[in-house]
Amino acid sequence: MGVEKGTRESDTEHEEDLDEEPGEVIESAPPLKVGEERELGNSGIKKKLLKRGLGWETPEFNDEVTVHYVGTLLDGTKFDSTIDRDSSVTMKLGQGEVVAGLDHGIITMKKGEHALFTLPPELGFGVAGRDTVPANSFVRFEVELVSWIKVVDVSKDGGIIKKIVEKGEKHERPGDLDEVLVKYQVALSDGTIVAKTPEEGIEFYVKDGHLCAALPKATMTMKRGEKVKLVVQPQYAFGQEGKDASDAIHPVPPNSTLQIDLELISFKPVIDVTGDAKVFKKIMKEGEGSLVANEGASVTISYTARLEDGAVFERKGIDDGQPLQFITDEEQVIAGLDRAVATMKKGERAILTVKPEYGFGNIETKRDLAIVPPSSILVYEVEMLDFIKEKKPWEMNNQEKIKAAETKKEEGNLLFKSGKYLRAGKKYDKVAQHLIYPMFHCVWSDLEIWIYF
Numbered sequence: 001m002g003v004e005k006g007t008r009e010s011d012t013e014h015e016e017d018l019d020e021e022p023g024e025v026i027e028s029a030p031p032l033k034v035g036e037e038r039e040l041g042n043s044g045i046k047k048k049l050l051k052r053g054l055g056w057e058t059p060e061f062n063d064e065v066t067v068h069y070v071g072t073l074l075d076g077t078k079f080d081s082t083i084d085r086d087s088s089v090t091m092k093l094g095q096g097e098v099v100a101g102l103d104h105g106i107i108t109m110k111k112g113e114h115a116l117f118t119l120p121p122e123l124g125f126g127v128a129g130r131d132t133v134p135a136n137s138f139v140r141f142e143v144e145l146v147s148w149i150k151v152v153d154v155s156k157d158g159g160i161i162k163k164i165v166e167k168g169e170k171h172e173r174p175g176d177l178d179e180v181l182v183k184y185q186v187a188l189s190d191g192t193i194v195a196k197t198p199e200e201g202i203e204f205y206v207k208d209g210h211l212c213a214a215l216p217k218a219t220m221t222m223k224r225g226e227k228v229k230l231v232v233q234p235q236y237a238f239g240q241e242g243k244d245a246s247d248a249i250h251p252v253p254p255n256s257t258l259q260i261d262l263e264l265i266s267f268k269p270v271i272d273v274t275g276d277a278k279v280f281k282k283i284m285k286e287g288e289g290s291l292v293a294n295e296g297a298s299v300t301i302s303y304t305a306r307l308e309d310g311a312v313f314e315r316k317g318i319d320d321g322q323p324l325q326f327i328t329d330e331e332q333v334i335a336g337l338d339r340a341v342a343t344m345k346k347g348e349r350a351i352l353t354v355k356p357e358y359g360f361g362n363i364e365t366k367r368d369l370a371i372v373p374p375s376s377i378l379v380y381e382v383e384m385l386d387f388i389k390e391k392k393p394w395e396m397n398n399q400e401k402i403k404a405a406e407t408k409k410e411e412g413n414l415l416f417k418s419g420k421y422l423r424a425g426k427k428y429d430k431v432a433q434h435l436i437y438p439m440f441h442c443v444w445s446d447l448e449i450w451i452y453f
Helices: 007-015 100-106 214-219 335-341 398-417 421-442 447-452
Strands: 037-039 046-051 064-073 078-081 089-092 114-119 139-153 160-166 179-188 193-196 202-205 227-232 258-268 270-272 279-285 298-307 312-316 324-327 349-354 378-388
Touching: 064 100, 100 114, 100 139, 160 214, 179 214, 214 227, 214 258, 258 279, 279 335, 298 335, 335 349, 335 378
Parallel strands: none
Antiparallel strands: 037 046, 046 114, 064 078, 064 089, 064 139, 114 139, 139 160, 160 227, 179 193, 179 202, 179 258, 227 258, 270 279, 279 349, 298 312, 298 324, 298 378, 349 378
């Protein structure tokens, strides 16, 4: 950036006709054009845009920014310059490390942006002034925002501070049930390394915790591929007791603050399918698109079914075997497999963990390859090969709706007679859905259908 006042204006005049960056809004006003000056709200700070930055993100208070700046009086007298020192400055926004007004200006800037800020005395050096700055002086800072590191107070009490070194991918973050793969290195304040993962990282379930309280808390705020530095206070580390040496960690003295370099390599989403923690689905491979099978779909799946000890009791569609085809919500397979498959996308692979209540219960059951003991927890490795969703009423013509309604009614009656009242109720609900829709849709165009309903 330029050393003397005004050099950036002449260098960037050719950019005035460029399109504005989307989202560049200052205090709800239209985006600044290159060369335009405007007061930031009612702050008394004036900003003149000298060169546009990249993207749309801007830093926030508590972030660590790296900047170059030149400070001058209104008459152009220079009193400070990182350019002259040939060294950029890194500072924490909101602390007023140079002057408070400069922080308020920087939070409006994008990476690579150049701007000229004019600060009133109360947001500059005030009544005291400084060496070459007289008391109650307006000052100007020409600033280049080189970069910044986003800083997040994870625990909201200063106990876990996260500095984002490298942004992650997409927007998804792991939840409490998910299995994460992370790499980390843990050091004391003096730099002594006390723990480190293998090069390939380590997996754990967030809800089960790992190493210390800070790690799962911080991990749930991260995206895939994100790299961070954590500063962890003792209450979220090993507290007043510290930590004795073990295979995984060296001794940690009492009341130690930890410095953790952490990377979230990946994670596998885990879903509580039934809402009662008795059927879990861990997604090993995302499926295609956004559609899932849902109830009433005709599905084709392959799977390997095991007991908790690893003993295989059934395989379908594996090693040239025939895949399994069935209609969901028709009690053609165990309830846990039925419910979980209805949530899957085409091409999705998942591991299901099914408690006895949604498996074979407390009855010994003979399957293709082994006997399943009573009250067994079951593990299915499932792939959704294909599915055909049940047609909705609005996707049918009138004759199809009538036929579907009659079929659902008969199925409901059979279920009701066998005492399966909940499933019978679902069938009757579908009868109503098929009848009500055409009644309103066709009342004027087809008198025969109106009378039928």
